[in-house]
Amino acid sequence: MSLPTAFLDAIAELIPDNRRFSDPLSTLAFGTDASFYRLIPQLVLRVESEWEVQETLRHAHQHSVPVTFRAAGTSLSGQAITDSVLIVLGEHWQGREIRDNGAHIRLQPGVIGATANAALAPFGRKIGPDPASINACKIGGIAANNASGMCCGTAQNSYHTLAGMRLLLADGSMLDSEDAASVARFRQSHAALLDELARLAEQTRNNPVLAEKIRHKYRLKNTTGLSLNALVDFTDPLDILLHLMIGSEGTLGFISAITYRTVEEHAHKASTLVVFADAEQCCQAVTTLKTSPVAAVELIDRRGLRSVENKPGLPEFVKTLPDAACALLIESRAADDATLSQQLAQIEAVLKGYTLLAEVPFTRDPAEFGKLWAIRKGLFPAVGAVRDTGSTVIIEDVTFPIEQLAAGVLRLQALFDKHGYNEALIFGHALEGNLHFVFTQAFETSEQIARYRAFMDDVAQLVAVEFGGALKAEHGTGRNMAPFVELEWGHDAYQLMWQLKRLLDPQNILNPGVILSDNPELHVQNLKPMPAANALIDKCIECGFCEPVCPSRGLTLTPRQRIVLWRDIQAKRRAGQDTQALEKAYQYQGIDSCAATGLCAQRCPVGINTGDLVRELRAEQTRSPRIARWLGEHFAASLKASRLVLAAADGARRVLGAPRLAALSNGASKISGERLPRWHAAMPQPVRLAAAPAIRQMDKPRVVYLPACVSRAMGPAAADTEQTSLFDKTVALLNKGGYAVVIPEGLDNLCCGQPFASKGYAEEGARKLTELRDALLKASRGGLDPIYCDTSPCTLRLIKESPDSRLDIYEPVRFIRQHLAPRLTFSPQSTPVAVHVTCSTQHLGEAEHLIALAKLCATKVVIPEGIHCCGFAGDKGFTTPELNQHALQRLRGAVQECGEGISTSRTCEIGLSQHGGIDYHGLVYLVDRVTSPRTEEPSQLEVSA
DSSP states (O other), X not given: OOOOHHHHHHHHHHXXXXXXXXXXXXXXXXXXXXXXXXXXXXXXXXXXXXXXXHHHHHHHHHHTOOXXXXXXXXXXXXXXXXXXXXXXXXTTOOOEEEEGGGTEEEEOTTSBHHHHHHHHGGGTEXXXXXXXXXXXXXXXXXXXXXXXXXXXXXXXXXXXXEEEEEEEOTTSOEEETTOHHHHXXXXXXXXXXXXXXXXXXXXXXXXXXXXHHHHHHHHSOOOSSSOTHHHHHOOSHHHHHHHHHTTOTTSSOEEEEEEEEOEEXXXXXXXXXXXXXXXXXXXXXXXXXXXXXXXXXXXXXXXXXXXXXXXXXXXXXXXXXOTTOEEEEEEEXXXXXXXXXXXXXXXXXXXXXXXXXXXXXXXXXXXXXXXXXXXXXXXXXXXHHHSOTTOEEEEEEEEOOGGGHHHHHHXXXXXHHHHTOTTOEEEEXXXXXXXXXXXXXXXXXXXXXXXXXXXXXXXXXXXXXXSOOBSBSSSOOTTXXXXXXXXXXXXXXXXXXXXXXXXXXXXXXXSTTSSOOSOTTGGGXXXXXXXXXXXXXXXXXXXXXXXGGOTTTTTSOOHHHHHHHHHXXXXXXXXXXXXXXXXXXXXXXXXXXXXXXXXXXXXXXXXXXXXXXXHHHHHHHOOOHHHHHHHHHTHHHHHHXXXXXXXXXXXXXXXXXXXXXXXXXXXXXXXXXXXXXXXXXXXXXXXXXXXXXXXXXXXXXXXXXXXXXXHHHEEEETTOSOOSOHXXXXXXXXXXXXXXXXXXXXXXXXXXXXXXXXXXXXXXXXXXXXXXXXXXXXXXXXXXXXXXXXXXXXXXXXXXXXOOTXXXXXXXXXXXXXXXXXXXXXXXXXXXXXXXXXXXXXXXXXXXXXXXXXXXXXXXXXXXXXXXXXXXXXXXXXXSHXXXXXXXXXXHHHHTTOSEEEESOHHHHHHHHHHHSSOEEEXXXXXXXXXXXXXXXXXXXXXXX
């Protein structure tokens, strides 16, 4: 059914055009979450304020229009999709307030869980919920789904750590439980609602069978249905209302702010992996360990261990375990080392009562226990990586009473065999009896759907009926388990849920079909297609973990959305449908505006770099390979031409003045359809390289210095406080460190090929890369001397795309910390410094080391929050400046106290200087300023994070 015209007109007055989407590309992009369902919304609204949500709800209530809320879209059970109106949180829901020295934190729903914990870290605190998706999921979803995690259990989830809430009901009315005036108004305006809540609670408590069932269900980890425990845990209807919102999945109201009681984050940790002969012994140990000082006990069955046994760093014994083996990954945490030692002794005493097949002793080394947890974290992607194209990965989430955990594991494994899910594996939060099982499933034929339906019917009977467990422990009911809520809870409890739903949402406009549904087939309808599209992306499970680090998020598309749309385009092409309009829209949204820096791959559970897809698509569109070849063969002339262009622009600045040139440049750019770059004050002047330094002192160690082509063309901006070129500054610092500098022959014709590869000219890019590698081999005397490249993106390409064991290649961070720092004396400056960690520095694993170096140079270092990529992306800052501007929209406010910023990429520094309002320089400028040569022998110290 189409949306009412009156509603659409009202929304058009409320939400501006650029945050209101109804076109096919946008609705499909937003119509996907991490679940295996798909509904295409008719209208998507990106809201930026509580007032906008409130007014939208009032109009929706008036016109009976269903709405669904979306935070990060990482939910797994179909909670965040709709075929009506999708309300998506925009960029301005980042508010947070730390109170009582970290004991409480008030958060808006758009704050990412990990960001909240980073803010609490200086206080030694964190929020209680710790879902596996905490680096991507947002507070709104964490609270609305009552998400938990590996260490959260039931005591520290959102329900039990709730201290206050600001919420909107279906009619748009607002309540802030921490504002006395708001509470007083609400008690008066909604007296009838509160009275009914109180009556239902009293009725529930007076029904001993129902009340005891509720208490039993919430002794378990349970998110199936609405939070009926609120009716037996509280008597004040206001408290009941607030706690009903937790886990309601957007079906009862909108949480616009929540205050948590935080929990302690212990700094001292240790982990062990122990393997038992079978699941029964393993689960018996879990029961015993429950009274021990353990923070987490993760169960992993043999299939799970087998799926990751070839991962680097895992113990060899994993490959030789028998089929029945079952493992526990155990972690203990404490406030101090001595307490941790006592706790480990207690746990080890418990484990001595069991015969172990194998074990990795407790380790406190973060690197070592990180490898152990890589086993646990790698289970879900391990299945995703081996699934058949066209299938999806399903992760289910059940709870067995802890005393029946072993039987539950065995019965689940039997169901896998019965229904032919031979790849299925089991892992989970064993202390709570919470098991996840992962399997692959295609929904392309009626037989495949019937197989899934039969399997889920058996699972529901096993868990909910035979074992009296929970069909959803922490992933929320969604559409996935809505048909089974009554089976699990029984008639009386189920009808009570419907009474609550009708009381708070009488028109059923809030996320209808989620949690409560009278459609027994809901879980096998609106199933998401996963068609083959490209081998680079076919393993994508559309989880959304990639989205927080994408610079185009909120401007155009995210990596997940790029993949979703490309899959759809390919499927439509195969079906003979006209995709011309969709592809035209995708050109800018999906291809032109992608930075292609590959940060998405770092967050992706299966390692997909969506930038690789975009580069491949750009390659298909290239039309001038001969021109690319000519430019490559005459690169020195190309470089000279770029210097001439910069010189002309700088000459115009001198004649016209910066303000007038900027205005004229803006006008010319508009007339050209944004083909001409806009001049601004951060634009570089041309650089003229000094002659290659002669090597006179043969007793000095040699270093081959490779200035990147951007360093050879782009000097400091005219208004920059630093006017020395990066080339000269680098040579000076290397000399200060006692190194003789060697410059490769034919420097101006050398290039790593990145400018060609990023435009889709992979062949010419590869040729230039080979040419450069050969020149570096010669300059380094066959690899005898280290090679220093002053730009991290070029270094990354050299190391990753053309590896040569003979070449010892460094970018600035690693060379300075390993080779220069021991030869220099640091005198840190008092002026604060901002640090931008480039995408390539992150890929090279030097992010923390860059920050550590900056802290060696300055007493205060600022790392702007939430800026993962600057979006300049080589030349995108010139050709698609809105990407750079969007990615850095919050930079200026974050760095206003800093005297300068540092980075390791000259092009990134242009955009950072423009949008940060301070000058950004290469790291060498800062290091050179605060150091002097050591008078004694070089120390053995290496600067490390």
